[in-house]
Amino acid sequence: MKLVKIFIFFQFFIITLFADVNLYIKDKVVKGEPLVFTLEISGNEIKFPDLSLIEGNSVQEISSSISTNVINSEITKVIKKSYSFIPTKDFIFPSLEFEIDGKKYHTDEKNIILEKASKTKSDIFDLSIKTDKKEFYVGENFILKIVFKHKKDLQIVGLALGKPNFENFWYKQIDDTKRYEENDFSVIELKFLMTPLKEGNLTINPMLLQAQVMDDSFRSFFSTTKDVNIYSNELNFDVKALPSNIKLVGDFEIETTIDKQKVKHGEAISYKLKIKGTGNIDDIPDIKLPIKDVTIYENKPEIKTYISNDKYEGTYEKVYSIIPNKSFTIPSINFEFFDKEQQKVISKTTKSYDIEVEDAEKREEVVLEKAKDENKVLESKEIIVEKISFKDRVMFFIFGVLFTVLVFSIYFYINRYKNIKKEELKPLSKKVKETKTKTELIKILAVYMKIDSRLDELIYQLEKVEDVNIIKKHILKILKELKL
Template sequence: MIMIRFLFLSIIFITSLFSDVRLDLPKNSIKGEALNFSITISGNDIVLPKLDLIASNSVHEISSSISTNIVNSKIIRSIKKVYSFYPQKDFIFPSLKFIIDGKEYFTKERKIVLKTLGKTKSSLFDLSIKVNKKELYVSENFLLTLVFKYKKNPNIVDLSFEKPNFDNFWYKQLKESKQYEEKGFIVQELKFLLFPLKEGVLKINPLKINARLFVNDSSSVFSNKMSNIRIYSNELELDIKKLPSNINLIGDFDIKTKVDKTKIKQGEAVSFKLEINANGNIDDISDIKLNLDNATVYENKPKIETKYENGKYIGKYTKVFSIVPNKSIIIPKINLEYFDKKTRTVILKQSDEIKINVVQDSVLTTNQLIQKPIAKIKEKEVIKVIEKISIKDRIIFFTLGIIAGILILGLYLYVIKYKVKRKSNDTPLLKRVKKAKNKNELLKILAVYIKIDSSLDKLIFQLENENDIKLIKKDVVKRIKEINL
């Protein structure tokens, strides 16, 4: 009797375990695709395990829902969470620990085997991928073409291309695409430009397209039912070779520089433009800096323009610097190294060295004063004249005084109004300049206006070497008004 009671309690315990925690996990998964699993927990006080990593793979929660049920007059909360991650090889799904209403529950470990699917064989569909070369170097671009064929069939309801996950490759989808008919099939081509990120034998896993179509089902009340089909392409292997050490560019590159002038006055700015044209991985060019002694350098962000044309990935890297030299300087050569696949050598390209001459302003000084002899002033005889003023003249003078007072008051009001109007007509730049409290604030405001006006450039240069900015600030305000900035 005791044994039967023990077995009965054990069955109740096991049943309650599976009713409180349920893990839905597929036995197998497809390599290169997401593995989704769900956890359903019932209880009031629930503590979930931390699920950030499983078998060194990052796990992401993709959905969560909460429901409430009443069982035997008790309110029971139920939580369902769905997670996803991308396993790269066979692994052991670990045991998970849950605390529900103060009790600990554990799921069982489970081995997950990854399957590699082959190309789908179907009379309705065909999906294949091909590349224009299989032996290449790290960062060398190549073209991958996806060709999808499907038969004209009214039962095909929907087709969707699943975004590829090109592991170990950087890629971009090209705008070039084709659609045409061939032997009863509709053919669609998509093109991708890929760049391998590491050396070795790299695989491109099969790409996938999802299809929905109606199929006949004699066992169903309705003659047709909806079916979801996954269509897989072939996989590819590429042999990727390592680039020479300290080299990350491959292709054909050309570098050139130019300035808008080579002779300037002190305080003026020189515009220095750097341009690199390439047939290769121009996106991998590191940001080029310009460090010059005896000069202040301002720079813009580099601009990179690329396109795929006539089977080549070509582009242009442009960067503009504004240089304010303190004295004559030399802009040194800029080096650019890349690997030439044709000659299998590292090539060094250099820009030209450019000399900038700064002409000092000549200042004329005079230490001698030209003095003229002082003429003797003759004493003049002062004659006093006493005039009598009549009442009529006094009335006239009084009237004229009132008129003069009115005119002076009107002129005073006009000047005040003009000043207020003039102040309100100040441009945003003038307002910012006038509000600047120190040299650094004023330099930040004016730095972006270098190269617009040579006189303004000179004032900015003087500002860098002066601590008292009051006089220069007035000249800056005056010049900004003259050039209408």
Template structure:
């Protein structure tokens, strides 16, 4: 009886080994982190399902491990597959079918919920984040300090830190504020970020994670090349921000100044002048709306605005610069530019206006030809006096001479008209304006040559505007088109 009982136990135990399927997974996941789960099966012939997606999340196969053990002379395989997904909300880990030695096993479904990790409490580590300001307005900048500490005698083989993702908060790493030092038996490392909330209301900075690989001196595993290490996740505290809205119609907060300038106050009709705008100050210049000009009956070209920023004494400073080129045929006015921002010190909206400019445009009579351009003068006809010599000849010779004379006359006229057409074509090519266009090396040189002639011809105007707007245009091609137009003009 005792023998039968032992045999029964052996059969049950062997079946358990051959047919055991386990899913190792957590009930929770952390936002912006991989959720890892494992499927483990014991048997000689194991067939795993193909898992590509779970609740529309792409599944990554992290690898397969296999171990073999011998029980009572039977070799048993233990096969483990590891998977990972990156969920953004609560999801369901479905039931999987695994075939082991011809038998099908089904795992149970599991609902996985999001969890926000709490600050790690450890005698070996400490991770804290803090802000240099207690209250913020939309668009206002602040310094976020990250302070990570670990024991000096702790053997760490690697530290992993992923750049944090801030929801509705603009951020920029401050490189010159990073530092490392010792303090009370700990190694301290500090990182600093410049942040700026992009909307009002209650915002949250979730705990930030650092992963540390710590050498485990008590581990029994041994590697030929390195000691065993265990991975520890260290989380910081979280921060809650109560962001106040800016007054309506204002998106800048700080302290700024504006200045403008013009290259001249009086121009000739068709000439251009340069208008420049510069804004400097402390605050969120990145959020400033681009400045545009609207002047009636004027052609306006503009450069792309240049915004330069830097951090000076924990303050975000910068400048905005933009240039315009204005062409007009009658008097016009460059209007004021209004700069509005919120001054946190006075808690008031400050409005600053730039200077306006009245530009005088002088009308210049349209010249029939350009300076230095002269029409080709017809060649002077030189009268040649030939001595007539009369020879007496027969009638046949006279007829032959007449025919030869007519033939030679036709040839002479053909040569004359051919040379004349070539000469006229060459004269067109030798016009000073065409010569200047041919010699121009880039778009800027060609623009300087052609700008005074805006308004002479519609086709020429289109080529000039096309040249100004499209910087990637083929210079040789547009140069040939412009030369063809100039040859048709009676300038």
């Protein structure tokens, strides 16, 4: 018995000896990049802690593997798992508790520091962000270029540009990617349309490009790759506020047209407004016409934009339909924007239009014709009245009755024939839709048995159900396919 206890104790000692927990984690990470940590646990029965959240950050499992070790005839399971999350500030990575083969193990705490990204310096690749200017006004558009260079002989398997973090900027990628060669480098150039949303000193942080390149450090028959993070420079801007009550910056032209200036009562006038130019044309508000005592129908403004010579250009068009009750004036529209070249607010005004409405109630003089004095000659005629006997009257009455009966008979016969013909020509689908009961539906469809197996099956189902509406839908669908 003692030998058994000693054997059990020895076995437990061996298992415990091989139980272990190792945490692999870096103590520094670039802000905005995922922090990856790996846990390697040896044992047989292993209980993991809850790793869904660390420091309030959502944790994702990115890889997992299980292997076995055999030491002194003892088999031990080894679990290796990797996780990642994106921290937002410096923090202490907590101690993690594991239960392995009935015993608790703890990892050590780690102090994690977030570093600011800095431009990657390399002889084989380079990532840069550029603009023509560094001073802008709120709402002013400009082009940001992202330029990636790499040695021609560098074997790149894949490229992935990190999601831009253009805080305090509105942005849109322009479909104008360029590829060219410059000395010993291959160059890829991307463009973004940028708009500052607030005044002050604004910064665009270094951008991240993840490259997967062939790794020549391993001399073997098998090709291997490695991931490389490449950072750009950062850009700082001085953004100024626009003058009070001004939201547009650029250079614009405005014009209006009408189709007529003289209309009849209740007739519509078409009034068109068009603005074109360079600048933040998307920010032009929906322009209303301040006209009283008229009915105005208006479309939503149609805005079209495009890039031309690295400038954001476009048009704003809106059409109004005006129905007046009386003569009136379409007032001028005052349009203001800030011209950066002239460093002042420009005000442009459209012309006004005087609209004349004709009086719809035109009075017409009524001329009464005088009666003509004409001598009318009255001619006297002799009227001969033939007397009809009583017998003839009876005969005429009988013939009249027979003729009336004949006319009505012909009318009803023709009307009934038309209805029968119409019923015969009525499409089967329409007949099915008009049925009210199961019996009517079966009666109509019975003659169409053996045409389609699906239709036959639905007809058989009709006899077993009370509510035929659902089956009727399926029948109509099949009849539509069969063109019945």
